Amino acid sequence: MVVTILLFASYAEAVGVPSVKLDVPPGATVSEVLELVRALPGAGALPPGPLVAVNESYAAEGHPLAPGDEVAIIPPVAGG
Amino acid sequence: MVVTILLFASYAEAVGVPSVKLDVPPGATVSEVLELVRALPGAGALPPGPLVAVNESYAAEGHPLAPGDEVAIIPPVAGG
């Protein structure tokens, strides 16, 4: 199944693109997809356990993904 | 010696005037002067231990007064 990875701020700069589509095994979890993201060029610098949002809501590492999910990797937030 | 008593808000309304001069014994304390104030017409309704300021600073009951002092009897404050 295909999911969309969204990258922001320092993460988008590191990888060089703001989003990428990945083909992942059905039912893959957030942490499994993170491992695939880490294999992308430039993505080695991602921190060990980044915050992740699935479809605009924060999700735990074990959260199983569905086809078409939008998986955002959230750098440390700095609003305010 | 003569001191000036200042009355405000509900206290001024009760006594009917905003200030009154009183002749008090030399060295009289705040609480001694309060007793004289209580004898004024309408002043019986003053509460037992009102806040008092002498020359614009809060003063304790035992504070001795000097000639010309301005003794303000402060109703419960309600600013803000």
Next chain:
Amino acid sequence: MRALLTREPIDSTALLERVAGRANGATVLFIGTVREVNEGRAVTGIEYSAYESMAQRELSAIVEDASARYGTPHVVVVHRLGELMLGEASVAVAVAHPRRAPAFDAARFVIEQLKKRVPIWKLEHYVDGTREWVNAGTAHR
């Protein structure tokens, strides 16, 4: 003058400008306004009076104290006197500080101290035509 008694409407935008400073990352403004209902009674208007010379001294002392305690010169307070209509501001406090926690704390400190020790009194006028001196001991805000 960082502490002021005034008979004019309070201009809170001007207060914000007064405390601005390039080192400040946080600004907190508190505004107290005349409420429609107080202690369950419908209010039509309000009248503030003060022992003005002492109130001025106390307000100034509170601002000095807040500045020293929280570490910023950017503290101002204005209290309105005279007759106010519903919804008008009776008091405004503005604080700017490099960091937000002390900005909040200093603004809160100023209004709490003001309510404890500044000789200002409030006469409320009610819909039924009566009036009453508000006793801070029973009033809340």
Next chain:
Amino acid sequence: MRALLTREPIDSTALLERVAGRANGATVLFIGTVREVNEGRAVTGIEYSAYESMAQRELSAIVEDASARYGTPHVVVVHRLGELMLGEASVAVAVAHPRRAPAFDAARFVIEQLKKRVPIWKLEHYVDGTREWVNAGTAHR
């Protein structure tokens, strides 16, 4: 809309008007501004970006939460995005409430929650020509 992302300068007077209500006796406004110096480095400007759709949802959720928790519908928050100059407001929170303690607490709650969970990022530009993504874990305000 009680929670807003904007690329225009923040109008804090408009925010105060938005939260006004006749039952309210207390209004608290918090403004975060771009500081000249952050962590000892001279800042020339700042750029905010966001995961906008999620940031909007999170901001709205925080406002809802603050309203329920502190008991007032009069809570608004605006966060600026894009390039900001020194001294400009990056964020403003306004709360009005019948009483002052919950007005302060609700404003504080909104800004603390915003800094924890809203996906917004800050790129600082420094006098020496360098730039850096600010990590909230090391930033203070």
